[in-house]
Amino acid sequence: MPDASMNDVVSEMARTVGGLWMITLIDSDSMVLATWQSPDNKVSPEALGGFMQIFNNAVTVFKQSPVGFSRFEDVIFSTTNLHQVIKPIAEGNCFVVVSAPRNVPLGMIRAMCTNYVSKLEQALPGRQPLPRKDGMGTIIP
Amino acid sequence: MSDMKLKDVLSEMAGELAGTWVIVVADNDGMLLSFWASPDNKLPPEMLGGFVQTINEAIDAFKQSTTDFGKLDDVIFSMGFSSIVIKPIADGACFMLVNAPKTVPLGMIRMATNNYAPRLEQALPGHGALPNRNGMGTVVY
Numbered sequence: 579m580p581d582a583s584m585n586d587v588v589s590e591m592a593r594t595v596g597g598l599w600m601i602t603l604i605d606s607d608s609m610v611l612a613t614w615q616s617p618d619n620k621v622s623p624e625a626l627g628g629f630m631q632i633f634n635n636a637v638t639v640f641k642q643s644p645v646g647f648s649r650f651e652d653v654i655f656s657t658t659n660l661h662q663v664i665k666p667i668a669e670g671n672c673f674v675v676v677s678a679p680r681n682v683p684l685g686m687i688r689a690m691c692t693n694y695v696s697k698l699e700q701a702l703p704g705r706q707p708l709p710r711k712d713g714m715g716t717i718i719p
Numbered sequence: 720m721s722d723m724k725l726k727d728v729l730s731e732m733a734g735e736l737a738g739t740w741v742i743v744v745a746d747n748d749g750m751l752l753s754f755w756a757s758p759d760n761k762l763p764p765e766m767l768g769g770f771v772q773t774i775n776e777a778i779d780a781f782k783q784s785t786t787d788f789g790k791l792d793d794v795i796f797s798m799g800f801s802s803i804v805i806k807p808i809a810d811g812a813c814f815m816l817v818n819a820p821k822t823v824p825l826g827m828i829r830m831a832t833n834n835y836a837p838r839l840e841q842a843l844p845g846h847g848a849l850p851n852r853n854g855m856g857t858v859v860y
Contacts, residue, residue: 651797658789 584612584701591694592616595686599660600677602626603698606634611672611702619677626675630664634673652691654684665691668699724842725753732835733757736827739819740801743767744839746813747775752843762818771805771814793832795825806832809840 588601592614602623603611608630613623652665661684663676674694676687699705729742733755736742740760744752749772754764774794791811796803802825804817815836817828840846 649799651799652795653797654793654795656792656795658792660789 584698584703585614587694587697587701588612588614591690595678595682595690597682598676598678598687600675602675603672604630604675605672606670607631608634621677623675630673630675652688654688656680656684661687663687663691665695667695668702668705672698672702674698725839726755728835728838728842729753729755732831736817736819736823736831738823739817739828741767741816741818743771743816743818744808744813745771745816747811748772749775752813760818767803767816767818770803771816774805775814793829795829797825802828804828804832806836808836809843809846813839813843815839 584603588603591601592598598616599619600613600615600621600623602613604626605611608626610623615623650666650670652663655662660680661678661682665674666672667674674691676691678687725744729744733739733742739757741754741756741762741764743754743764745768746752749768751765751768756764791807793804793806801818801820806815808815815832817832819828
């Protein structure tokens with residue numbers, strides 16, 4: 579049941595911005611949790627696995643280095659043919675990966691990812707509602 | 720002499736990106752070629768050069784994991800309080816890295832990195848000694 583819900587959310591995301599190739603939700607071990615693909619998509623979501631594994635290691639190194647002084651919001655790879663937006667959700671336990679051609683505005687992709695974070699987190703299997711925290715990380719009763 | 724030129728270009732670039740903390744040019748081993756840093760910058764430029772090397776592995780994996788994705792234009796890391804834009808220059812032999820607070824618009828940083836990349840390439844030591852190549856890597860006389 580939660581998986582159907584995740585696919586529903588991912589499909590809903592795809593409808594908000596036209597022209598996307600793929601939206602995939604993967605965990606930190608690069609296992610695919612949910613995916614949506616357009617007929618134009620040429621890369622299987624599983625093919626992202628190897629890349630994401632190495633990327634995830636780079637993120638871990640980044641967090642541990644003095645450079646990584648604050649939390650990641652998103653990472654964007656732009657090539658001559660596409661944009662790939664990677665956004666950590668659920669405290670970095672999962673990632674949303676969106677691939678789109680260059681003619682899709684990057685700002686629209688980013689805004690969509692940001693706006694759907696809480697919906698995606700709520701759809702994760704076994705996900706408990708997160709406690710509210712203040713800016714210092716203290717739980718607000 | 721080349722380093723002086725690089726520094727001049729970086730200073731000019733920084734002048735157009737008010738509020739930027741640091742701009743670094745490093746090779747793909749993370750060795751620093753030149754940098755510009757504002758008085759507000761708290762991160763040693765050498766450390767950012769090392770970060771470039773760390774993510775270079777992920778960039779390589781990205782190139783190998785997919786087909787027909789084209790040449791990498793840039794990588795953007797958005798964090799809670801700051802952004803880092805990394806752009807390969809000189810066919811990926813070097814990288815330009817800009818670290819700025821969130822108050823500096825990301826679009827401005829991207830535009831500046833795009834517009835200054837050719838000038839930085841020309842200021843690289845020994846750049847004039849390289850043969851001209853077309854998109855397929857063939858030497859053009």
